[in-house]
Amino acid sequence: MDALVEVSGLTKRYGDTLAVDGVDLRVLPGEVYGFLGPNGAGKTTTLRILTGLIAPTSGRVRVLGGTPGRPDVLGKTGSMIESPAFYPYLSGLDNLRLLAEYAEVPRHRVDEVLDLVDLRERSRDRFSAYSLGMKQRLGVAAALLKDPELVILDEPTNGLDPAGMRDMRRLIRELGSDGRTVLLSSHLLGEVQQICDRVGIIDAGRMVAEHHVEDLRGEQELLIRAAPRESAHSVLSGLLGADAVHRYDDMLRVQVDPARAADLNRALVEAGIAVSELHTSERALEDVFFQLTTTGAKSDVG
Numbered sequence: 001m002d003a004l005v006e007v008s009g010l011t012k013r014y015g016d017t018l019a020v021d022g023v024d025l026r027v028l029p030g031e032v033y034g035f036l037g038p039n040g041a042g043k044t045t046t047l048r049i050l051t052g053l054i055a056p057t058s059g060r061v062r063v064l065g066g067t068p069g070r071p072d073v074l075g076k077t078g079s080m081i082e083s084p085a086f087y088p089y090l091s092g093l094d095n096l097r098l099l100a101e102y103a104e105v106p107r108h109r110v111d112e113v114l115d116l117v118d119l120r121e122r123s124r125d126r127f128s129a130y131s132l133g134m135k136q137r138l139g140v141a142a143a144l145l146k147d148p149e150l151v152i153l154d155e156p157t158n159g160l161d162p163a164g165m166r167d168m169r170r171l172i173r174e175l176g177s178d179g180r181t182v183l184l185s186s187h188l189l190g191e192v193q194q195i196c197d198r199v200g201i202i203d204a205g206r207m208v209a210e211h212h213v214e215d216l217r218g219e220q221e222l223l224i225r226a227a228p229r230e231s232a233h234s235v236l237s238g239l240l241g242a243d244a245v246h247r248y249d250d251m252l253r254v255q256v257d258p259a260r261a262a263d264l265n266r267a268l269v270e271a272g273i274a275v276s277e278l279h280t281s282e283r284a285l286e287d288v289f290f291q292l293t294t295t296g297a298k299s300d301v302g
């Protein structure tokens with residue numbers, strides 16, 4: 001499958017600062033890709049390069065098969081990088097109409113995008129009266145005017161209250177399920193976990209991982225509290241192999257398909273072991289993230 005965004009060895013230097021350091025990135029058609037990293041990791045710089053706002057220092061960058069910033073590529077890309085700029089005294093509707101005129105987009109498209117971002121009812125209010133969440137949604141509406149194949153959003157939920165974040169997450173998921181390709185940046189792990197199909201993790205300008213969200217989270221495990229614990233350990237090791245059973249605080253952590261929970265419970269009880277707790281546990285993306293970025297920092301920054 002041809003990638004819509006293809007980046008290899010991307011580097012951007014500002015004086016002594018290496019903001020982006022050899023980044024490789026591929027975004028496939030129809031996916032919602034999360035570009036995840038702490039503040040200052042190089043996300044905005046990368047997205048600015050992908051939208052043609054700044055030039056890379058070195059590396060290869062292809063967006064929709066072309067060079068970022070070229071008219072044919074711009075025509076098929078919609079983006080919101082940093083806070084969207086609108087005229088404060090104009091309504092959301094008039095701001096979009098102006099943009100539609102510049103972009104030579106038919107007027108009826110303005111109503112369509114207002115519906116998409118759920119701003120139709122408030123579209124005649126002045127932009128300055130909008131909540132931050134509404135301002136961000138208007139920014140997404142502007143990005144959608146050209147009915148783009150690829151939507152690039154820089155920290156779309158930044159600064160929003162919980163309701164605003166929820167609306168924005170829903171909107172992005174809708175864009176993704178409509179067959180559009182979305183590339184978004186975020187420093188929020190839970191958010192990426194909820195919205196994205198794949199995630200690339202960037203830290204100090206370098207990609208430390210690129211994975212499906214599911215794979216990154218790792219296998220599911222069962223946590224079992226049983227007494228006596230050592231007897232439970234030997235029963236489970238006998239059934240599943242010693243590698244699958246680990247002591248964890250005063251419990252056992254068992255790498256096994258959670259569908260086998262009832263079997264294992266029965267085996268323990270039949271061996272005279274009391275099971276007081278048995279539940280599945282998923283490695284949170286957060287654990288994985290910290291593991292990856294700490295390892296990266298140790299080996300790369302030295």
Ligand SMILES: Nc1ncnc2c1ncn2[C@@H]1O[C@H](COP(=O)(O)OP(=O)(O)OP(=O)(O)O)[C@@H](O)[C@H]1O
Pocket residue numbers: 014017018019020037038039040041042043044045046187
């Ligand atoms: N125009 C610039 N001039 C000099 N340094 C810059 C410039 N833009 C970014 N940087 C530096 O490059 C590094 C990466 O910044 P960038 O904004 O890309 O990170 P980020 O991951 O988007 O973080 P944030 O979420 O805080 O914006 C930082 O050290 C930043 O200070």
